[in-house]
Amino acid sequence: MRPSVKRLLIASVAGSVVLGGVLVLLPSSGGTSAPPALGxxxxxxxxxxxxxPAALPDLTALIGEREAQVRAHPRDDQSWAVLGSAYVARGVRTADAAYYPKAEHALRASLKARPRGNAEALTGLATLANxxxxxxxxxxxxEQAVRQAPKRWTAYPALIDAYSGLGDSKAVGRALESLQELGSGPSVMTRAGQVYRDRGWREDAGAALADAAALAEAPAEKAACLYRVAELAWERGExxxxxxxxxxxxxADPEHHPSLAGRGRALAALGRSSQALHAYRSALTKQPTPEYALELxxxxxxxxxxxxxRAQYDVxxxxxxxxxxxxxxxxRVLGLFEADHGDADAAVERLTAEYKRHGSPATADALGxxxxxxxxxxxxLKLATKAMEKGPRSALFxxxxxxxxxxxGSYGAARRHLGEALRINPFFSPLGVPAAKAALASLGDPPEGGPEEMYAPTPPAAAPLKGRGAVTSAAPPRGRDKPRRDPQVKLREPRSRSTRSG
Structure with missing residues (x-):
């Protein structure tokens, strides 16, 4: 072998080992800040x-480098795993689902090259599925990734997302406990904040996400944390x-397109409609997701x-x-759209199948x-009730x-929940808020006297007797000034107050 070729081969292999080692030797504390020398x-x-999240220019550099590496070394399982995960990350950042088939091919190529002990590829496949x-x-x-590498903290965030999507709150709690035992950096705090939010613990969620944003050093990660803090403020109606x-x-990251859509929501709530439309259009241009098209x-x-x-609904x-x-x-998003703006029967068909696959509170609410x-x-109503009991404190729910x-015809309950929606977030939907206000106005105030079920009706006073033996003055009926409870009528149990914060 010529000396120049030998030197090139050695440099290529060394580069693969060094960069591959970065993925294996991720910080055990859950931190993600990279030494500047890495490039x-x-x-x-x-x-x-x-x-x-990674910066888009950095992702482009990584993808180009790993593509060259696997072309030269098609059995390099580690580079295939890195490439597949990078494809997923770019697809998520740009809302370009065309990267997902590429990601699946790369991750399966990694598993084919190393079927056992390949937690990196398995974690990548879990992230892709999410x-x-x-x-x-x-x-x-x-779960396969965790079985193969139970002490590798990076597999647990993907598991938490999966369990959340399936509505398995107990499994979410177990996975979070394992994650927190293995790590404590901003990535772990972010995931904990998401779980707390889903449980309705808004104060705990806000504290965890604010701490994560303060500790994050990479601009893309800081932006993601700040966005989640913003979402909590939005959900509180602020x-x-x-x-x-x-x-x-x-x-922190001008390429964080979800924050553009978030600005659109907030500006619309503040009555700045022209700016809101501009923000939404910018978000859709750069990250064209169905959710943003529906909101716009x-x-x-x-x-x-x-x-x-109608043009946005076509989009x-x-x-x-x-x-x-x-x-x-x-x-789910298509079903919600059809329920409100299209064919409700088609929405039921779609969402029934979706609920069987993914029984999360969000899917239960949409199907209900x-x-x-x-x-x-x-x-x-059964599903809407379940969504409120199992899910976050949501104005839409x-x-x-x-x-x-x-x-x-449950007018008392309707007043209570419509009022709750407007208290949680008076701006939750540009169409839903006026409808909620109109519905409350049509219901009017509740009738006086409290719930009828609390006391038995007071029996009418006996008519005075006529003729011999008639009573000329009768004592007032027992219980006139204080209703007597009929022993056959059971008092309703008081509704327990929710202990969730917010």
Whole structure:
């Protein structure tokens, strides 16, 4: 072998070993800050291995480097695993599902090259399945990764996402405990904050996410943490506070497109409609997700710009078809859209199948609403109730439940839940908020005297006797000034107050 060729081969192999070692030797504490000497590809590799966002230029550098490496060394299982995970990360950052088939090919090539002990590839496959909203597959791959490397903390975030998508709150708790035992950095804090939010523990969630944002050094990771803090503020009905955090996220990473859509929500709530539309359009241009198309369409509809709204609904349908071809499951968002703006019966069919696959509170709420819209309010109420009991404190969930109860004639419960929706977030939807207010106005105030079930009705006074032996003056009936409870009528048990914060 010529000396120049030998030197090139040695350098290539050495580079593969060094960069591959970055993924294996991720910080045990859950930190993701990379030493500056690693360069763009090294920084991206650390972020990808830890399951946190990487800067798009760094991802581009990493993908190009790993593609060259696997072309030269097709049996390099570690480079295949890194490449597949980088494809997933880029697909998520850009909402380009075309990267997902490439990611699956790379990760399966890694498993083929090293079938045993390949926790990196298994974790990558779990992350890919979560990105496609295939939470069953994500659970399978994530559990395999944990069995092969139980002390590797980076497998647990993917498992937490999978269990959350399946509505398995107990498994989420166990996975979080394992994650916190193995790590304590900003990535771990972020995942804990998400779990706390899903449990309705908003104060704990806010503290965990704020700490994560303070500790994160990489701009993309800091932006992701600040975005989640902003989302908590939005869900509390604080658009000014949310806008401040969305802006901070964009200052940290101008390519954090979810914060652009978040700005759109907050600006619309503040009455700055032109700026809101601009923010949404920018987000959709850079990260065209079906959710953003639905939000923008409903904002147009609330402004009586119906042709523009219909155009966004067409974008939503097109994006769903396009992503479905790349293996992404968007049945929940499409079902919600159909329930409100299309064919409610088709929405029930879609969401029934989706609920069987992924029984999360969000899917239960969507199916319950679709059932109501298709005329089966009784079945819809059961699912809407389950969503509120098992899920986060959500204005949308409370609104759906209140509207279903109003349709069924449960006016007291309807007042309570519609009022709760507006208390949680008075700006939760540009179409839902006016509908909730109108429904409350039509219900009016509750009748005086409290619930009828509390006391038995007071028996009417006996009519005075006529003729001989008539009583000329009768004592007032017993219980006139204080109703007597009939022993046959049971008092309702008081509703227990929720201990969840927020």
């Amino acid at each position: 763009p590809a090294g920084r991206a590799m650390v972020a990808v291995g830890a399951g946190v 990105a496609r909203h295939d939470y069953r597959a994500a659970r399978t791959w994530g 658009p000014t506070e949310a806008l401040r955090y969305y802006d901070a996220a964009l200052a 369409g409903e904002l147009y509809e609330s402004l009586k710009l119906l042709p523009a709204a 939503l349908r097109a994006r769903v078809r396009q992503e479905s071809a790349d293996g992404v499951d968007n049945e 609403w679709a059932l109501h819209r298709s005329g089966d309010g009784e079945a819809g 409370a609104y759906h439940r209140g509207m279903i109860e109003r349709e069924l």
